[in-house]
């Protein structure tokens with residue numbers, strides 16, 4: 813009950829503000845590399861990826877993306893990358909923790 817009330821209060825505070833501040837971490841699709849296979853559309857557990865039938869490419873809805881990385885690993889064309897999660901950035905974080 814308490815957790816439900818807290819979740820509702822958080823949702824209400826976002827609605828009242830009229831804008832949502834997004835975490836910068838999300839997946840992005842390079843439409844020049846996307847082959848239009850639609851594999852990522854089914855892989856995303858948050859239904860954040862849709863397919864544009866006109867352009868024949870997929871795109872990520874940043875508001876829905878939780879940056880889980882599933883689509884990044886699953887794209888056979890290497891067309892998806894996770895912002896702020898390049899190998900260099902992950903190594904830099906690890907180094908920062910170890911220093």
Ligand code: SF4
Pocket residue numbers: 841845846847848849850851852853869870886887888889890891892
């Ligand atoms: S899995 Fe990759 S190539 Fe296939 S639709 Fe998604 S982004 Fe495009």
Ligand code: SF4
Pocket residue numbers: 838839855856857858859860861872876877878879880881882883884
């Ligand atoms: S990173 Fe995860 S949540 Fe975001 S679009 Fe890819 S599969 Fe969906």
